[in-house]
Amino acid sequence: MKHFKQILFLTLSVFTLGALVPFTASAGSELLNVSYDPTRELYQDYNTVFSKYWLKKSGDALTIKQSHGGSGTQARSVIDGLEADVVTLALAYDIDEIHDKAKLLPADWQKRLPHNSSPYTSTIVFLVRKGNPKAIKDWSDLMKPGIAVITPNPKTSGGARWNYLAAWGSALKQKGGSDTTAKDFMTKLFKNVPVLDSGARGATNTFVQRGLGDVLLAWENEAFLAINELGKDKFEIVVPSLSILAEPPVTLVDKVVDKKGTRKVAEEYLKYLYTPEGQEIAAKHYYRPIDKKIAGKYAKVFPKVKLITIDEVFGGWRAAQTKHFADGGSFDQIYTPGK
Amino acid sequence: MKLFIKQNNILPGFGLSLGYTIFYLGVIVLLPLSALVVKTASLSWTAFLHTVTHPRVLASYRLTFGTALLAASINGVFGLLTAWVLTRYRLPGKRIIDALVDLPFALPTAVAGITLATIFAPNGWVGRYLEPYGIKVAYTPLGILVAMTFIGLPFVVRTVQPVLEDLEGELEEAAACLGANRWQTFRRVIFPILLPAILTGFALAFARAVGEYGSIIFIAGNMPMVSEITPLLIITKLEQYDYAGATAIAVVMLAASFLLLLVINLLQWRSRRYAKA
Numbered sequence: 001m002k003h004f005k006q007i008l009f010l011t012l013s014v015f016t017l018g019a020l021v022p023f024t025a026s027a028g029s030e031l032l033n034v035s036y037d038p039t040r041e042l043y044q045d046y047n048t049v050f051s052k053y054w055l056k057k058s059g060d061a062l063t064i065k066q067s068h069g070g071s072g073t074q075a076r077s078v079i080d081g082l083e084a085d086v087v088t089l090a091l092a093y094d095i096d097e098i099h100d101k102a103k104l105l106p107a108d109w110q111k112r113l114p115h116n117s118s119p120y121t122s123t124i125v126f127l128v129r130k131g132n133p134k135a136i137k138d139w140s141d142l143m144k145p146g147i148a149v150i151t152p153n154p155k156t157s158g159g160a161r162w163n164y165l166a167a168w169g170s171a172l173k174q175k176g177g178s179d180t181t182a183k184d185f186m187t188k189l190f191k192n193v194p195v196l197d198s199g200a201r202g203a204t205n206t207f208v209q210r211g212l213g214d215v216l217l218a219w220e221n222e223a224f225l226a227i228n229e230l231g232k233d234k235f236e237i238v239v240p241s242l243s244i245l246a247e248p249p250v251t252l253v254d255k256v257v258d259k260k261g262t263r264k265v266a267e268e269y270l271k272y273l274y275t276p277e278g279q280e281i282a283a284k285h286y287y288r289p290i291d292k293k294i295a296g297k298y299a300k301v302f303p304k305v306k307l308i309t310i311d312e313v314f315g316g317w318r319a320a321q322t323k324h325f326a327d328g329g330s331f332d333q334i335y336t337p338g339k
Numbered sequence: 340m341k342l343f344i345k346q347n348n349i350l351p352g353f354g355l356s357l358g359y360t361i362f363y364l365g366v367i368v369l370l371p372l373s374a375l376v377v378k379t380a381s382l383s384w385t386a387f388l389h390t391v392t393h394p395r396v397l398a399s400y401r402l403t404f405g406t407a408l409l410a411a412s413i414n415g416v417f418g419l420l421t422a423w424v425l426t427r428y429r430l431p432g433k434r435i436i437d438a439l440v441d442l443p444f445a446l447p448t449a450v451a452g453i454t455l456a457t458i459f460a461p462n463g464w465v466g467r468y469l470e471p472y473g474i475k476v477a478y479t480p481l482g483i484l485v486a487m488t489f490i491g492l493p494f495v496v497r498t499v500q501p502v503l504e505d506l507e508g509e510l511e512e513a514a515a516c517l518g519a520n521r522w523q524t525f526r527r528v529i530f531p532i533l534l535p536a537i538l539t540g541f542a543l544a545f546a547r548a549v550g551e552y553g554s555i556i557f558i559a560g561n562m563p564m565v566s567e568i569t570p571l572l573i574i575t576k577l578e579q580y581d582y583a584g585a586t587a588i589a590v591v592m593l594a595a596s597f598l599l600l601l602v603i604n605l606l607q608w609r610s611r612r613y614a615k616a
Contacts, residue, residue: 072578079580097580153561155575195478196561198571210460210477326579327393335563336394 028061029265034084036071036158036248037201038222042285043088049281050272054265062265070199071158078104078253085257085266088250090158092116093317095251104255116311118247119273120287123307124166126238127207127216127223134214138240139170142215143188150213151193152203154324154331159200161325163217166244168324169308173242187334208235219246220302221286245307248287372593378586390587399569402480404595407548410487414544415537418495425496426503444493448553455486456558478560483568486554491544498540502533531610538607542600549596 035043047064054062067074067082071090078084079102089095092110099107110117128136134147142149152160164186171177171185195212197203200219204226207216215238218226223237250270257263272278279289283298295302314320324330379387390396424430425437443451459466459476466477476482506529514524552570560566569592576585 070578072580076577076580101580153575156571156578194560194562196563198556198561198574202557210456211462212460212478327581327584332395332563 028063029262030260031062031064031085031262031266031269032067032083033064033086033088033269034067034074034078034082035088036074036090037068037199038159038219038225039088039248039285040066040068042282042287045285046273046278046281049277050269053272053277054268057268058265060265064269070156072156078102083256083260084253085260085262086250086252086270088248090248091161091317092247092249093161093321094158095249096318098253104253105251106254109251110249112251113270114274115290116247117249117251118290119250119270119278120248120282120289122220122246122248122287123243123305124163124217124240124246125220125223125243126240127218127226127235128214128238130234130236132236132238136215136238139167139185139242140174142167142192143185145192147192147215148194148213149189149192149215149217150195150197150203150207151217152200153196153198156198157200157203159219159222160203160217161320162219162244162246164324164331165310165314165320166308167217168330169244169313170240170242172313173308183330183333186330190334220288224286239303239305242306242308245309247310375586375589375593378583379590382583382587386583387587390584391591395563395567396569396572396588398564399567399572400592400595402483402566403549403569403592404599406480406483407487407545410484410491410548411541411545413484413488414491414495415541418492418540418544419499419533419537421492422496422499422503426500440496441493443490448490448551449557451489452486452554452557455482455489455554459485459558477558478566480559480566482558482560483555483566486558487548487551490551490554491548494543494547495537495540498543499533499536502536506532534610535607538603538610542603542607545603546596546600549592 033043033047043066047066051062051064054060067077067084069077071094075087075089075094075097078087078098087095087098095105095109098104099109113119115121126136128134134141136142136147141147151163154160154164167189168182168186171182172179174181195203195206197206200222203216204218204222206212208226208230216223216226220237227235227237250273252263252266252270254263257266273282274291276291276294279291279294283289283294283301286301288302289295289298310317310320314323322329382390421440425433425440430436456463456477458464459469459482461467461470461475461477463477469476474481476485510528511524514528519527550570552568552574555568556571559568559571561571569588573585573588573592576582576588
């Protein structure tokens with residue numbers, strides 16, 4: 001993607017800035033939001049709006065710093081000592097690990113805010129080439145011979161784990177669907193995958209710039225972004241009959257906010273995401289708002305689709321991680337002949 | 340090679356400089372490496388063996404080391420050729436060509452990877468002409484070879500070049516006077532002198548290729564068992580927060596690299612002795 005270098009540069013500079021934070025004594029308070037890749041533009045907008053709101057409310061000039069990268073990489077940075085006040089990541093599992101490995105936040109963090117601590121949601125859709133020449137309509141089309149599917153490696157990309165689970169869930173919800181049929185479906189699907197990029201943006205790049213593949217499995221917001229940036233005349237979005245409710249959660253990093261004395265502002269920062277103003281910004285960046293009123297306003301943008309959730313179908317992230325993505329899990333079994 | 344330290348060295352400051360060298364190597368090289376080993380030690384033997392002998396990991400060793408050796412060999416041949424051209428011939432724009440050689444060195448690896456993938460992708464400048472012949476470079480092991488060759492080239496050229504520059508033309512003339520033909524001159528006079536330098540360049544290019552991640556990841560396709568390099572598996576382990584597993588694979592990789600480099604260094608030492616004799 002053409003922005004890759006800028007993204008890399010930004011990420012690096014934010015990291016450097018983040019490291020410098022303790023040394024730059026500033027007048028107002030400062031927040032560091034450690035997030036994942038596709039939320040960059042969303043939080044740029046949100047931060048501007050929130051600092052204005054906070055200045056009015058408390059008279060405190062707030063500076064908000066952002067850091068973006070792969071969700072797992074970001075979580076590891078926080079575990080290894082990056083002082084994030086809040087984390088806004090792609091999947092709950094990464095935040096669970098911040099608890100497990102570094103005990104920076106409580107185990108029940110996800111219950112602290114409404115809707116599983118996810119102020120906005122998304123889902124997995126198909127991005128196909130204009131006119132949909134291979135007539136890809138639903139998940140079952142993906143396993144047909146001659147279709148090339150682009151999706152990143154779910155072991156290295158948090159976003160791709162949602163893709164994987166959406167596909168698995170779709171097979172499970174078929175008539176007579178079971179773990180065996182789902183695994184069979186996934187094996188056929190991954191036979192059609194010619195490249196496994198390590199991250200979601202890399203996969204988008206492969207599909208869009210290199211012209212590889214007939215269909216890209218992508219987050220809805222990423223698919224919109226690709227279309228807006230690269231032209232409506234080249235790609236279109238296909239919404240499958242069933243998909244997964246992708247919940248990118250947000251939370252406080254308790255140990256850090258208590259140390260820095262930023263708990264109050266950090267709490268407000270996350271709560272404000274749930275207000276109509278915050279919801280509106282999320283919707284503008286193609287994340288599905290959870291606020292009914294705002295959702296109604298954007299109903300035309302987000303088509304209705306039947307959504308399964310990770311809790312009901314997979315028993316939560318920890319269970320899904322162990323069963324599918326850990327070493328020897330279902331994904332490894334697809335690629336490793338007999339054990 | 341004398342293994343015992345000579346006490347009656349003519350140059351002063353022997354103890355000081357030796358102490359400094361050992362301290363420096365210890366801090367810069369051995370300290371991080373020992374941290375690696377300590378982290379791995381948190382695994383039991385069986386867990387360690389299980390991690391490092393998994394079929395996917397084994398496939399990645401074969402791919403990484405095999406391709407790196409091949410890439411270093413290609414660079415050995417063509418790097419020598421390039422160094423030869425740069426030292427022995429007068430040609431217009433020689434300085435520019437000379438500077439070009441170093442570029443793979445300076446280029447950030449991710450940029451190199453993206454550039455190579457763009458060129459060799461089925462719709463890329465070069466890839467589109469190879470595609471009809473069924474040759475796929477990007478997203479196959481061949482792509483990995485291309486990337487490794489690209490980043491390794493400067494090493495051979497830069498190690499061979501100074502030796503070639505020091506090689507006097509009289510040597511070749513003398514060989515010719517003594518009745519050697521061109522091939523014999525090269526085979527028996529020039530090559531033995533160059534061999535240690537070529538081996539050094541080869542070893543450096545090989546080591547760099549084995550450790551390379553940034554550029555390869557964009558062109559490899561990363562398919563398990565087929566085009567998945569060992570460094571990627573290490574990252575995969577890290578993504579699962581399996582620090583011990585990641586360092587276990589790293590330790591094996593390091594040990595293998597060290598052994599191979601040791602062998603190359605021994606070869607080099609022998610060839611140098613041969614050249615002197």
